[in-house]
Amino acid sequence: MSTRERFQQTMGDVRTAPAVELRGVSHLYGRRETAVRALDNVDVQFATGSWTAVMGPSGSGKSTLLHCAAGLERVTEGQVIIAGQDISAASDAELTELRRGPVGFVFQSFNLIASLTAAQNVAMPLRLAGRRPGRQEVHGALAAVGLADRARHRPRELSGGQQQRVAVARAMVTRPAVLFADEPTGALDTRAARSLLDLLRSMVDHNGQTIVMVTHDPAAAATADRVLFLRDGRLVDRLERPSARAVADLLASWDA
Numbered sequence: 001m002s003t004r005e006r007f008q009q010t011m012g013d014v015r016t017a018p019a020v021e022l023r024g025v026s027h028l029y030g031r032r033e034t035a036v037r038a039l040d041n042v043d044v045q046f047a048t049g050s051w052t053a054v055m056g057p058s059g060s061g062k063s064t065l066l067h068c069a070a071g072l073e074r075v076t077e078g079q080v081i082i083a084g085q086d087i088s089a090a091s092d093a094e095l096t097e098l099r100r101g102p103v104g105f106v107f108q109s110f111n112l113i114a115s116l117t118a119a120q121n122v123a124m125p126l127r128l129a130g131r132r133p134g135r136q137e138v139h140g141a142l143a144a145v146g147l148a149d150r151a152r153h154r155p156r157e158l159s160g161g162q163q164q165r166v167a168v169a170r171a172m173v174t175r176p177a178v179l180f181a182d183e184p185t186g187a188l189d190t191r192a193a194r195s196l197l198d199l200l201r202s203m204v205d206h207n208g209q210t211i212v213m214v215t216h217d218p219a220a221a222a223t224a225d226r227v228l229f230l231r232d233g234r235l236v237d238r239l240e241r242p243s244a245r246a247v248a249d250l251l252a253s254w255d256a
């Protein structure tokens, strides 16, 4: 194989490499007899430019999976590889760096700072990383979520759906390789939820964003490319390009 062919093959591998990979990941909370095995030997890959929904009963380990995959929680066993970097052995300082760069997080409760404007909230991750936020950068992130005209508004002057869009802009301003979302539509009404899901869909389709999202809502899960089902800390099922009906049927079959 020529050098050029080898180079092209390597570039192909880089492009098709998963954005996040969990290898044999287990996570225990507590110690000895009181320990809870929240994740049990999970192997999964999240392809670059794909959107995965994670579902399962309460306590099945969904948030733990998200937190371990994002480097917010250290795994007890196994490896987590984000953007080609094994973070399992990363130092606390390296994990902090990771949270300021390759990973973005959106929570159910928005978590915006009430006293700051939308633009100041979006600028916060850049400031925390020691950077002086550029006006274009911050306003570009707000414009991308359809809120260019709300930059000076404070969270209480925005609807729930708009606040969650600000949270998405804040997560995206550092251009993370992966956006993790924990019940992002959980506090929104049906219309605001739909609009947020459409925004996430277009980020995947038009920008090649990778998204991993925990949800209880079959309609939200059906907007993703793939749904993974967790039970007792194990991946027990998956659906590709699911309909809301298929997701709801599978959930119902577990309760039966």
Ligand SMILES: Nc1ncnc2c1ncn2[C@@H]1O[C@H](COP(=O)(O)OP(=O)(O)OP(=O)(O)O)[C@@H](O)[C@H]1O
Binding pocket: 029, 030, 036, 037, 038, 056, 057, 058, 059, 060, 061, 062, 063, 064, 065
């Ligand atoms: N900090 C903690 N200390 C001890 N046990 C914990 C802790 N966090 C979670 N657990 C336990 O780990 C298991 C998985 O919890 P996790 O929050 O990941 O579930 P989940 O599927 O996200 O649940 P829910 O849908 O209710 O949010 C549960 O049994 C839970 O009680």
